[in-house]
Amino acid sequence: MTSPNETLTATPHRLDKVSLGKIVQIREILLRTQAKGARVIRFESGDPSFSVAPHVLKAIAEAGAAGKTHYVPNDGIPELRRALAEKLRTKNGIADILPRDVFLTNGAMHALYVTFGTLLNADDEVIIPDPMWTEVAENIRLSGGVPVRVPVDAGSDYTYDPEAVERAITPATRAIFVNSPHNPTGAVLSRETLEALVAIAREHDLWIVSDEAYEDVLYEPYTHTSIASIAGDWADRVISVFSFSKSHAMSGLRVGYVVTKSAVLQERIQKLLRCTINGVNSLAQWAALAAVTGPQDHLQSMRAEYAVRRGLMMDALSQVPGVRPFNPRGAFYVWAELEPSIYERLGVNNADELSARLAANGIGSAPGDAFGEQCADAIRFAFSCDTEMVRTGAELLRSALSGEEAL
Ligand SMILES: Cc1ncc(COP(=O)(O)O)c(C=O)c1O
Numbered sequence: 001m002t003s004p005n006e007t008l009t010a011t012p013h014r015l016d017k018v019s020l021g022k023i024v025q026i027r028e029i030l031l032r033t034q035a036k037g038a039r040v041i042r043f044e045s046g047d048p049s050f051s052v053a054p055h056v057l058k059a060i061a062e063a064g065a066a067g068k069t070h071y072v073p074n075d076g077i078p079e080l081r082r083a084l085a086e087k088l089r090t091k092n093g094i095a096d097i098l099p100r101d102v103f104l105t106n107g108a109m110h111a112l113y114v115t116f117g118t119l120l121n122a123d124d125e126v127i128i129p130d131p132m133w134t135e136v137a138e139n140i141r142l143s144g145g146v147p148v149r150v151p152v153d154a155g156s157d158y159t160y161d162p163e164a165v166e167r168a169i170t171p172a173t174r175a176i177f178v179n180s181p182h183n184p185t186g187a188v189l190s191r192e193t194l195e196a197l198v199a200i201a202r203e204h205d206l207w208i209v210s211d212e213a214y215e216d217v218l219y220e221p222y223t224h225t226s227i228a229s230i231a232g233d234w235a236d237r238v239i240s241v242f243s244f245s246k247s248h249a250m251s252g253l254r255v256g257y258v259v260t261k262s263a264v265l266q267e268r269i270q271k272l273l274r275c276t277i278n279g280v281n282s283l284a285q286w287a288a289l290a291a292v293t294g295p296q297d298h299l300q301s302m303r304a305e306y307a308v309r310r311g312l313m314m315d316a317l318s319q320v321p322g323v324r325p326f327n328p329r330g331a332f333y334v335w336a337e338l339e340p341s342i343y344e345r346l347g348v349n350n351a352d353e354l355s356a357r358l359a360a361n362g363i364g365s366a367p368g369d370a371f372g373e374q375c376a377d378a379i380r381f382a383f384s385c386d387t388e389m390v391r392t393g394a395e396l397l398r399s400a401l402s403g404e405e406a407l
Pocket of ligand 1: 046107108109110133179182183211213242243244245255256
C-alpha cells in the first residue's frame with residue numbers, strides 16, 4: 001500500500017520549489033536555547049522592539065467593546081481605505097489614489113502574495129535584486145513566476161544598476177521589482193535610479209512592483225521616494241506594497257496593503273482576498289486606522305533609536321578584520337561581506353557555517369545565501385531588537401568574530 005506521503009510526493013507540487021527559509025530555522029534554534037534559560041541575541045529577524053502606541057491599543061479595546069468583531073469587507077474597512085488613500089496622496093505623493101485602489105492584506109507578505117498572484121501567468125519573469133529578502137522570490141515562484149536576479153554590489157552602494165536591469169529583460173519579463181529601503185542591505189534608491197527604472201519599464205512595457213515596507217525607517221540624509229509618485233504616465237503600471245509592521249511596530253497584528261489603479265487587477269485582488277482571508281482581522285484594521293490617523297511623532301524617536309543601534313553595530317563590526325559592513329541608509333539591517341580570512345580564523349568553511357556556529361552560541365544572524373545566489377560570502381545582522389540587546393550583542397559579535405572569544 002502506498003503511504004500517504006508517497007501519494008503526495010509522487011507528482012511534483014508547486015510548493016516543493018519554495019523554501020521554508022533559513023532564517024526561520026535559525027530562529028528556532030535561538031528560541032530553543034532561550035527556552036532553556038540561556039541568553040540569546042535576536043539579530044536574525046527584523047521585528048521592531050517598540051511597543052504599539054497607546055492610542056492604537058486603545059482603538060483595539062474600543063473596537064472590541066463596540067462589537068466590531070464580525071465579518072468585515074473583503075478589501076478592508078472603508079474608514080481605513082479612505083485614510084490610507086489620503087496618506088498615499090499626501091505623504092507618498094501618489095496622485096489620484098482613491099479608497100477603491102487600496103486593498104488591506106495580512107501584512108506586506110500577503111500583499112506580495114496577492115500582487116504576484118494576480119499579476120503573473122505561468123513562467124512570467126520578474127526582475128529582483130540579488131540579494132533580496134527571501135520571500136520575494138518565493139512568492140514569485142508560488143504564483144508560477146520566475147525570479148530573475150540582478151546582482152547589486154557594495155561598489156554601487158547596493159543600488160540597482162539600470163543598465164544591468166535592462167540587460168536582464170527577456171520576452172518573458174513581466175515586472176521589475178523594487179524595494180527601497182532594501183532588506184537585506186539597507187540600500188536606498190535615489191530618485192534618479194527610480195526614474196531610470198520607470199523609463200526602462202515604459203520602454204519595455206513592464207509593470208513595476210514596489211515594496212515600501214521600510215518607508216519610515218531611514219537615516220539622515222536619506223529620504224524615501226515612492227516610485228509611483230514620480231512615474232508620471234506610467235504610475236498606473238506601478239503596484240505599491242506597504243506595511244504597518246515596521247513603521248508602527250505592528251508586526252504581530254498583520255496589516256499591510258497593496259495599491260493599484262488597474263481595474264483588472266482590482267477585480268482579481270477581490271477574488272484572491274475573498275478566497276484566502278475574506279478580510280483582515282477587524283480589530284487589527286481599527287488599530288491600523290488609529291495608527292495612520294493618530295500622532296506620528298513616534299516615527300522620529302524610532303528613527304533616532306535605530307540610528308543609535310546602527311552606530312553600535314557599525315562600530316563593532318568595523319573593528320573585525322575580514323568583515324566589510326555596509327552602513328545602512330534605511331531599514332534595520334547590517335549587511336556585511338566576509339573575506340576568506342574570517343573563515344580561516346574561526347575554522348568554518350562559509351557564511352552558512354558561521355551563522356550556524358553563532359546560533360549555537362545564542363547569536364542570531366542570517367547567512368547571505370538565504371537572500372540570493374551571488375552573496376554566499378555575506379551575512380546579515382538585524383538590529384531591530386532593543387538597544388540594550390544590540391549593545392550587548394554587538395560587543396559579543398565583535399569579540400567572537402575577532403577570535404577573542406571561542407565560538
Ligand atoms: C522587504 C520586506 N517586504 C515585506 C516584508 C513583510 O512584512 P510584513 O508582512 O510584516 O508586513 C518584510 C518583512 O521583513 C520585508 O523585509
